[in-house]
Amino acid sequence: MIARLARALCLTLALLVVVAAGPGFAEDAPDYKAWEKQAAAVQEAIGAAKISDEKLSDLRAEMVKWRNTFTEAQGTNADQIATVKGQIAALGPAPAEGASEDPAIAKRRAELTETLSTLQAPDLAASEASSRADGLIRTIDKIVRERQADKLLRLSPSPLNPINWTAGASLIRWMGAWIYDETIWRFTRPINWETLRNNAPLIAVLLVIAGVLVLRGSRWLSGIAGWAVKKTAMRGYRLILGIVSLGEILLPVVGAVMLTTAAINTAFFGPILTQFIEMAPGLFFVILLSWWIGRRIFPAQVEGRAGFGLSDQARAEGRFHALLMGVAVALQQLLTEWITPRAQDFLGGSGTLAADKAAEVAARADAAIAVLAAPLLVFAALMLFRMGQLLRRGATHGGATDQDTAFRDSLMRWLGSAAIAVAVVAPALGAIGYVSAADALLWPAIVTLGVLGLVTILQGFIAEFYIVITRSDESRREALVPVLAGFVLTLAALPVLALVWGARPEDLLELWTRFRAGFSMGGVQISPAVFLTFAVIFAAGYTATRLMQAALKNSILPKTTIDKGGQNAIVSGVGYVGIFAAAVLAISAAGIDLSSLAIVAGALSVGIGFGLQNIVQNFVSGIILLIERPISEGDWIEVGGQQGVVRAISVRSTIIETFDRTDVIVPNADLVSGQVTNWTRGNKMGRLILPVGVAYGSDTRRVEQILLEIAQGHPLVMLSPEPFVLFTTFGADSLNFEIRAILSDVNFKARVLSEMNHTIAARFAAEGIEIPFAQRDIWLRNPEALGRARPNPASPVAPHAPAAPPEPPAHAGQPLTPEERLLLSDNDGAEDGDAR
Structure with a gap:
């Protein structure tokens, strides 16, 4: 067990060395004659039934060395091959069967094709030899595993048998x-x-x-x-x-x-x-x-x-x-x-x-x-x-x-x-x-x-x-x-x-x-080296983008005359473009050919179109919001019955902080396709309408003058256009007026409304102007019927004797006093009256 743990530590160190060394390149072409001789000997040896495990391990190590040599040789002439392929592509597509082309071009195409075949020959030979070495290695591994299984299932003498003691x-x-x-x-x-x-x-x-x-x-x-x-x-x-x-x-x-x-x-x-x-x-x-x-x-x-x-x-x-x-x-x-x-x-x-x-x-x-x-x-x-x-x-x-x-x-x-x-x-x-x-x-x-x-x-x-x-x-x-x-x-x-x-x-x-060799996906070979290259390049591009955004947001854009919403739009746009460019650059540097993934991407696009259509719609809407800027961070808007201040516009949604200090997340599509009220777009000015009612009999001209003085005296009320007072209606309970004024900052609308109400209450009290409350008068159409329905507790009568009709009140047909209203409210015969 100690030896096994020691081998584990040594193997871990060997893996670290292999990772640090990375893939190498063969300086000389492999000796294929020696390889054929070695491969034939190994094939013959593994066919023998009595070959030892140690010998199999040695043979496997030799095959691994050959396979590594062939793997390194597979990249031979890669640059020349790419150049020749580019030259062939520059000649245009090959003529269809039965068609002809210019003799000079045909001659040049044949020469380049022959050169390409010559350059690709070493790579093809190395690939074939590497495949054969890999097959021999797999065969050896299979033999060793079978022997391990046989050893594991071997039946030894039982220690419970006294003969073996x-x-x-x-x-x-x-x-x-x-x-x-x-x-x-x-x-x-x-x-x-x-x-x-x-x-x-x-x-x-x-x-x-x-x-x-x-x-x-x-x-x-x-x-x-x-x-x-x-x-x-x-x-x-x-x-x-x-x-x-x-x-x-x-x-x-x-x-x-x-x-x-x-x-x-x-x-x-x-x-x-x-x-x-x-x-x-x-x-x-x-x-x-x-x-x-x-x-x-x-x-x-x-x-x-x-x-x-x-x-x-x-x-x-x-x-x-x-x-x-x-x-x-x-x-x-x-x-x-x-x-x-x-x-x-x-x-x-x-x-x-x-x-x-x-x-x-x-x-x-x-x-x-x-x-x-x-x-x-x-x-x-x-x-x-x-x-x-x-x-x-x-x-x-x-x-x-x-x-x-x-x-x-x-x-x-x-x-x-x-x-x-x-x-x-x-x-x-x-x-x-x-x-x-x-x-x-x-x-x-x-x-x-x-x-x-x-x-x-x-x-x-x-x-x-x-x-x-x-x-x-x-x-x-x-x-x-x-x-x-x-x-x-x-x-x-x-x-x-x-x-x-x-x-x-x-x-x-x-x-x-196998892990280093990677796997093929859509014709693209994905390996740790490719992934590491992609990750490093993308991380560098992402970091550069964030640094540029920080510089624009904190150092450059604040010194311009662009408003805050425009600055945020520029910063966000730079972020999107930078991340997209970093991804494209990382893919190109990693050597991933996106054209080979076109079919896979086309098949996935159908599913994406149905499954992610809302996300795509919100993403596009977010881009529109950043470009057109109908709303910006800091705006006071109203959408879907919610009012608040825009705090952030992201790719998918916009965060609105309501006046209750809660965050409402609104999809960007709702802001583009729905009806949005922006109270502070362009400027912060907004109109204030303050209704005021006074009692009948008040001097309307004096009321108008007082309200106008109050509006003109508030510091947040704009004097151009100047405020004015309207005598709007004769209400059921009051004479109704309205103060209409333009505020320099509509964000303080509620505070201005409260301050004006306090001032109006104080001025009206000083001027003796009454602010009425709602009144309702009750008229009795047949008060004699109410008098017959109510018994006289002071003079009891016989149970079946009809009560004498009471005298009608002196004010019959006139409004009742508050005490009379209270008395009648306890009478169940109110259906005989008519209230209005």
């Missing part, structure tokens, strides 16, 4: 005896003691430094971290502690490397133990890394959502299981890379064996490895099962309060369930005898949890660093930059996870090659 015991016994004999023999050699005396100073220094680093390094780092936290703002203390905690891994590993160097320099250990000693620092690093990840994921002291909301006991259990899973991975690595390669030697001796004896020894070695791997498999499965339970518990106790937290809890729950499933299935497969399948399922699952934990920790470091740099609070931990950093880290971890789960480095390199 003796093979495991024999392997341990013979391995121990072999190492013991080899070590004792080396201790008896005088030359080894001489080597020890010569290397004694170096060994002593290494042992002292290693002991200090392993035993005291962590404590020193903790002291340094505490001192740094005291000297640093509290905002960055977690970042300091996290960085310093890395030393708790590095210093002991450096000490382990020194111990290994010291042990090797003693010359007392044979090849078997020497390999184990060389592997020890890597195994120690895996254990320390697991311990460190467990401490960061399940910290002893929690802040915020750290620790997944688990209790102290659950987090301590999580740290313990993380450490044990690291120990299990280290032991698996030891079993895979140290014991398994020598199992047949230990069980059968190092000499050459007969075919039947070799097969027997191989079967015993397979059984022994299965027996030794079974306890380790069960142990790791138990740790993984318990870790899955902790993840599920953390997802349950996380307390999702928002969508992002709910997604994380769902992801943790899924990971926990997957871990539990793997922990149950893997030991069952191993017990049956599918040891390879069990190993391919269990150990990658454990390493995957470690990689995801490492990504989470690194994303936390980046978030903490972002908070320190921007001097933000803890709420910015979920800002865009840290989230994007976590996304990038996750993408970077995908190749590592692919290698962990059994993908070959060649597979990833092949995938990257």
